[in-house]
Amino acid sequence: xxxxxxxxxxxxxxxxxxxxxxxxxxxxxxxxxxxxxxxxxxxxxxxxxxxxxxxxxxxxxxxxxxxxxxxxxxxxxxxxxxxxxxxxxxxxxxxxxxxxxxxxxxxxxxxxxxxxxxxxxxxxxxxxxxxxxxxxxxxxxxxxxxxxxxxxxxxxxxxxxxxxxxxxxxxxxxxxxxxxxxxxxxxxxxxxxxxxxxxxxxxxxxxxxxxxxxxxxxxxxxxxxxxxxxxxxxxxxxxxxxxxxxxxxxxxxxxxxxxxxxxxxxxxxxxxxx
Numbered sequence: 001x002x003x004x005x006x007x008x009x010x011x012x013x014x015x016x017x018x019x020x021x022x023x024x025x026x027x028x029x030x031x032x033x034x035x036x037x038x039x040x041x042x043x044x045x046x047x048x049x050x051x052x053x054x055x056x057x058x059x060x061x062x063x064x065x066x067x068x069x070x071x072x073x074x075x076x077x078x079x080x081x082x083x084x085x086x087x088x089x090x091x092x093x094x095x096x097x098x099x100x101x102x103x104x105x106x107x108x109x110x111x112x113x114x115x116x117x118x119x120x121x122x123x124x125x126x127x128x129x130x131x132x133x134x135x136x137x138x139x140x141x142x143x144x145x146x147x148x149x150x151x152x153x154x155x156x157x158x159x160x161x162x163x164x165x166x167x168x169x170x171x172x173x174x175x176x177x178x179x180x181x182x183x184x185x186x187x188x189x190x191x192x193x194x195x196x197x198x199x200x201x202x203x204x205x206x207x208x209x210x211x212x213x214x215x216x217x218x219x220x221x222x223x224x225x226x227x228x229x230x231x232x233x234x235x236x237x238x239x240x241x242x243x244x245x246x247x248x249x250x251x252x253x254x255x256x257x258x259x260x261x262x263x264x265x266x267x268x269x270x271x272x273x274x
Contacts, residue, residue, distance in 0.1 A: 057085050058095035065104050065115055066212040067171070072118040076105065104209060116209060120263060123210055127256040130203045134252060135245045137188040137200045142241045145190025150237055156186035157233040164226050172215060177208075183229060187236060187248070210259060217258040228254075 064070045076096065078089045085092065096113045099105045105113045141149060156179070163172075163179040184204060191197050218225060228251050235244035 053087055053091045054094040054098075057087055057091050058098050060085060061092075061095055061099060062102075062104060065099070066209070068213060068216075070115050072115055072213070074115045075108070075111065076113045076115065078112055103206070118210070118213065118259070118263070120260065123207070123256055123259060126203060126207050126210075127252060130200070130207065130252050131249050133196070133203060134184075134188060134200045135249050137191045137193075137196050138236075138248050139241055139245050140192065140196070141188050141190035142236055142239050142244055144192045145236075149186075149190030152186045152189060153183075153233060153236050156183040157229065159183075160229060161226070177212070181208075183233075187232060211255055214255045214259050217262060221254075221258050223254065223258075 061070070070076070078092060081092050082089055096105055100107055100113065104116055106116055108114050160176075160179040160183045163176040167173065167176050181204070185201060188197055188200050217223075228247070232244065232247050232251065234240075235247055
């Protein structure tokens with residue numbers, strides 16, 4: 001017992017010390033909490049809330065443009081937008097600035113913004129460039145692409161098939177379009193020429209809005225994009241260069257020709273390879 005008593009005394013001292021420290025920590029934290037300035041906290045919440053609202057407005061506006069609820073060339077007036085999206089002009093201005101960077105809206109001098117216009121001339125020029133450059137890049141990918149390129153094509157096509165099934169019978173969302181872009185990027189990624197790939201992908205990016213607007217026309221033109229993508233993947237993996245190039249040219253041109261026919265454009269150009 002002579003050895004236990006000192007130990008018990010030590011334990012009592014440690015316990016008392018820890019209780020005192022705990023009390024000191026709690027008091028210090030309480031004092032810190034009491035000293036916080038409410039104004040600073042409210043400004044932080046306001047900034048975070050504004051950013052969140054701007055992101056939400058951006059996403060809603062972007063979806064409405066892609067779905068055609070905001071029509072090509074439509075003027076976007078702040079009073080009407082504020083009422084429709086239930087937010088402030090400042091939040092909308094931030095959202096519209098992001099959309100302008102993506103070329104989905106265009107600034108109008110002294111008038112705010114407008115949805116990007118559907119230009120027959122621009123669409124025709126972009127398609128002519130894409131048909132040649134993407135086909136060239138895809139051709140080089142089929143010639144030079146290695147096993148890793150083949151694996152990337154297979155993986156991207158598989159993901160696109162999954163997104164196609166998810167969208168079956170419904171409207172395609174951003175997930176489908178992201179998978180679609182990834183698949184087309186994979187087709188040309190084995191080219192080996194980074195500049196050529198960058199130019200081809202840049203041209204695709206400029207036509208994203210046109211592709212979105214063309215999507216509802218697939219049914220009336222009896223088009224099967226899933227079958228077209230399967231054929232492209234098969235040609236890529238078989239290294240069937242001539243067939244792959246022809247399929248890609250036709251795939252690109254079909255979208256433009258659907259839009260031009262809807263617009264009633266006269267003398268629509270022929271982009272497909274013969």
